[in-house]
Amino acid sequence: MATVVLTGVTSFVGLHLALDHVRRGNRVIAVTSKARSAYDGIRARRLNAIAGHVEFVAADLTDRAAVLALVQRTQPTLWLHHAGFADAYASLDYDLAKGFAVNVAPLSHLYEALAGGACGVVVTGSSAEYSASDEANDEGEVCWPDSPYGIAKLAETLRARQLAERHHVPTRVARLYIPFGPLDHPDKLLAQVIAGLREGRPIDLSPCNQKRDFLGVADLCAGYRALDQDLARDIFDVFNICSGRAVELREFLLSIAVRMKADPALLGFGKRAMRQGEAAVSFGSNAKAKRLLSWTPTDLATAIDRDLLAPADLPAISAV
Secondary structure (H helix, E strand, C coil), X not given: CCEEEEECCCCHHHHHHHHHHHHCCCEEEEEECCCHHHCCHHHHHHHHHHCCCCEEEEXXXXXXXXXHHHHXXXXXXXXXXXXXXXXXXCCCCCCHHHHHHHHHCHHHHHHHHHCCCCCEEEEEEEXXXXXXXXXXXXXXXXXXXXXXXXXXXXXXXXHHHHHHHHHCCCEEEEEECEEECCCCCCCCHHXXXXXXXXXXXXXXXXXXXXXXXXXXXXXXXXXXXXHHHHCCCCCEEXXXXXXXXXXXXXXHHHHHHHHHCCCHHHEECCCCCCCCCCCCECCECCHHHHHHHCCCCCCHHHHHHHHHCXXXXXXXXXXX
């Protein structure tokens, strides 16, 4: 049984990573920035979904002493670093100073604490580290982020590489695109569209001509499992965890309506203007992950049925 410390567990992806490790029979230390009782709404629902299956720990990751004490007490064999500051992530008004303070600076404490041990680290990166392009983003390309958030995430990746090599702590960065699945935020587009289709209610949308890289959360978790196994290969590496396809948002939403047997006329394409600054295309290449991790995501239709249209309540946890 591995001991896994997971930060950012109140997030959608963090929740599913926790569930995945619990089902694998691992001990999961779920780190939150404040006491569990202080959360409400969707974050509280996520924590309730894993209550009784994980050990909750409230810790300030910007506090060196707290990080050192947490590592010493738990003796992790894997650290999943998913926590980060992402408020207004799509805006040029993103607080870059706070992004550096929360996403980058704490890595120094973490790697200091893990130095000389047997623990590997997987850091959650972002497609925002790249610039949007009509071509698939490749891990070997020079990164020119389009947003302040992307700058902060790229700095996190670069700092993780420096510290991994300095302290000899095996590290992987998982650059994510657009995952979907149960208990994502109800205010997000996909949740609103599904709710509208189920209720037979029209949904006002932009033309939805932008192309994006969508990935079911079960495939995402499988990608992280592959990264865990890859930690023995080298000290540091970066992987896109993505479908590898640029799917038009309109096509994606129409496929959801078809699979729900809902009226596609409810999707009011063009009723709203496109968001200012919206990139036309953003998708990644997963060729490296396929080659080195032996990881291949399922097809989009299967992922929609499994991760998007399944019952909203998560299934009972059982080890696999």
